[in-house]
Amino acid sequence: MRSLRRLSHAALLGQGPRRDGLPDAMEHVAKVHRAHHPDADLAALRRAYVLAESSHRGQMRKSGDPYITHPLAVTLLLAQLGAETTTLTASLLHDTVEDTDVTLDQVREEFGEEVSYLVDGVTKLEKVDYGAAAEPETFRKMLVATGNDVRVMSIKLADRLHNMRTLGVMRPEKQVRIAKVTRDVLIPLAERLGVQALKTELEDLVFAILHPEEHALARELIAEHAKEPDPLTGMATSVRRVLREAGIIAQVLIRPRHTVSVHRLRQKRGDLGPCDFGRLLIMVEEDADCYAVLGEVHTCFTPIVAEFKDFIAAPKFNLYQSLHTAIADEEGRVAEVLVRTRQMHRVAEAGVIALGDPHGVPSGGDGSDTEPGPGWLSRLLKWQSHATDTETFWTELRDELAQDREITVYCASPGAAPAPSGGALPLPAGATCVDAAYARYGEAAHRCIGARVNGRLTALSTVLRDGDALQLFLEPAASAPSGPSPEWLDHARTPAARIAIRHWLAAHPVAAEAEPKQELTSVGAPGSGGGHTRQAGDGGSRAVAPFSTAAPASPPDPADPGGRNSMGTGDSAGPSPDNGRATETASVVAEDPHAVVRLARCCTPVPPDSVTGFAVRGGAVTVHRESCQTVTRMASTGRRPVPVSWRQGAVGCRVTLRAEALGRPHLLADLTEIIAAQGAAVVAADVEPPREQRVLHTYTLQLPDAAGLPDLMRAMRRVPGVYDVTRASRPLPAR
Template sequence: PEALRRAYVLAEASHRGQMRKSGEPYITHPLAVTLILAELGAETTTLVAALLHDTVEDTDVTLTQVLDEFGPEVAYLVDGVTKLEKVDYGAAAEPETFRKMLVATGNDVRVMSIKLADRLHNMRTLGVMRPEKQVRIAKVTHDVLIPLAERLGVQALKTELEDLVFAILHPEEYAAAREIAAAHENAAAPGPLAETAGRFRTVLREAGITADVEIRPRHMVSLHRVRGKRGELRGVDLGRLLVTVQEDADCYAVLGELHTCFTPVVSEFKDFIAVPKFNLYQSLHTAVARADGEVVEVLIRTRQMHQVAEAGVVALGNPYAPGATGVEDPHEGEGADPTRPGWLSRLLDWQRAAPDADTFWSTLREDLAQDGEITVFRTDGGTLSLPGGASCVDAAYAQYGEGAHACIGARVNGRLATLSTVLQDGDTVHPLLAAAGDDASPSPDWLEHARTPAARIAIRRWLHAHPDRPAP
């Protein structure tokens, strides 16, 4: 498109004469970021902004110039990923830049897509930096950007970032994982995964199901984790089999054939098609036992699901075009709108209450370290999206905000429960508030049970404002 050509001309001219630490012309960086996003299927607006993402920060090009030449969407994306100056913010520049970026992402998820691609290319070329700077950047990538890539479903970027960080922070373990992968790659005979893939193809062909079957090798971090769980790795542990089909119904047809012709490992079955993950991910997960007793893990998905599994929100194209997300009413149920998922809304809510950059930075890392996402039901028919391990305290603050200071207990699935009760996915929760006029207030103990930053910040703020108040 013409806009891409014009963006490249402006980026090349404005960065001309600038060099990267590697000695390459600076234009190689925005070009590489754009190619990463193009490979994931990003649309033109994102690609134009990717080409220009460093112009306002590092050259004489102004945001007004970008706005005039490329329009408000591109200008918003470029502004969203532009760093704040250390001259103005000092040590707070990095956390405040992330805060600004997250707020911008709340209005347009493409901001974070560009930041993730930007960090991936910088991580690929990190070897030219001093070792201590490599470690610092790798730690921030591990604590903040990899969890954000996971939450946005951009698996292709997440797995490569994980391996690059792993190589810097744990070089010996990384080398061991590489050795295991290389040893099996160099084996002359086809491995058990290749044999099983061949059998799958025969079974599905005979059943009249059109499907592609391929081996998905595990990346280095995944190999390291599996080795930690299972000890010595066998050929079947080095990857999973991916079966891709055309229609949703074909996924279940494949599942039926595989479970009929092989022995399924029932405990390994998960249906993320009927119940997608919070980051848009859909697939059937299963595992089958071979005749020799070895267990092979299997993923079954449509080609469209595969694109979304790899590219997450990037696969939405322009998520703000009418009908792009396939969601009729983005406000119907939390998490229904993939452009404003529940975890992001929650993060944006609590960051407003973070009193300073240090609190924001440490709380952001704590929040992103939470595993998984659960949905609990309110008795008024609504839902709450909470991190795994959340308690009734978290549900109370998610539902009532600072009104939860008056919470005295809860009902979970109709039964009375303490505020410390940990909630499970699918629970129905009703926080109980003290009657008006009753003297109810937070206890310091609540901090031990609160997992969400919104709850922890609100409780700490109340306790700080009432230092002499006796615990209830």
């Protein structure tokens, strides 16, 4: 590609009319434009040039050039990148409404709605009206316009590049200010739109202003390298011969590194070798040819495996596609190699301008589609509408654009299993589950109480990776959401999440300053005489609800780990008064009809579980589920099991359930409400302190009918935040 700078200077030559009706000054624009669009109608360009030249006549740039040289240079830049006629027409007129007496209505009447929209999109807001907010609010306006038509930003990028080329006539402090905005906003936007030809030159110009010493050193290294024969020339010749012998038609070029690229490589590797100042670029016609080239160069040269990347199968989020590899020749010289088709090369250089659909922007997906505003742009457009003050918008915009990579996660609806085939959610690299929640649900993410990544429960602060399957848990919309905590701000990486969280915290200062607390008593079913429990907020200190407080009269028997004197879980089918204490009679029978039988606390069997018993101290028989670990241990020590069976007609039972959940306010209330609705009474409850936002609830329940246990467990699992409900099974003590 010829230098855009030389082409821009060429556009300044000549002002007289040509035989085809175009002024001489438009000669280079017309030639370059027709190279990309042979059938283009240049009548609109001629009329646009005439209006621009006449309206800017008498205006001079600080460089001393007539002002018309600026829109001409901007138009030539875009023509070189393959922009269509409407974009070039608007670029010729892009400063007329801002700097002359031409009105937007005049532009609309003469050139149509599209051209008018593009000109309006790049027209700056008046400082007289906006003061210091004029620049950031102008960018906000341009970004919103870009959401509808990406050509707005294409014109702005070309406009900024020409201004940066001529920035030397400005005061040093103004140069620095403009260079910083270009670095923080325009260069990242050029990267996201894939317009590398503009981005690389902008980077070099900014680098020269903000880091003059490092820039001078890099330029000196490039100049020193140019004095010696370039070893890449010989390697390119060898590659051409290999591909020719393989029957692959390809063009092999040496692509020099630009100044910033040399600087970055030097920072990464230290001293640079003679092959580090450029890369081999191999261009072919078809995608399959790219892989054929790769096979040949890896066969005939020594490949550096660690350097291989396939951006054809997995394009970058700005639609960049190429194969990257590195090879060493017989002399040990290593060259980086880029392999792409000619169409890939056009997209790599000109990005969205080369796509043919003027409204399309990179989707960040599989690289095959363009849509009006997915990925980074749609996120940006969403959060900027909530950033009502200019300072927040400006700060968050620069933070958003500082993210130089995108990932895609697959997010299922609440309660559904994540599926890689759908629910694709593009996010910036480094995003967490908090960011994903707000990106997917907006302000409804205030109700997010947990997440599962790739099937595993995880903290909301977890950083997501490309391809993760994500499931988010939300509180019911009908309940008053507890809302985000201030700590969420530490985990939020995206502006959308940070702005939404700040708004909520500002609107709920009391909730933000204190942990929510609740007090619950008499949580058994109404009229059940159930036990009492007290909770200082789910996720607070451990709260145990005692049911029986008598101490054991003798050391516990291993076969009776949950005997009648244990605290917090009675073992029988139902309590009956006995000297003021709770005693039980189990609904099972043993061989000896006179034996006292009770249910083991460790596994809490209920009908119709398969059960077995063991004799314990005092002649009693403790009943366990056959799958209980105690049964295995007792059998291994030679203890003889006692045959037991469920009593005919016994329906009621007592059982201990463990509910594993993501900690949130009102969880205990919601669970006990569901338990009561199923007709069960809470005998005791135990809430453990949270660990990594997870909490364990243990309930001892009295059920009127054992057959209702499966339905009860299913109902408990449906409570938001609960991810598992199991029958309690206590681990055995070590031998």
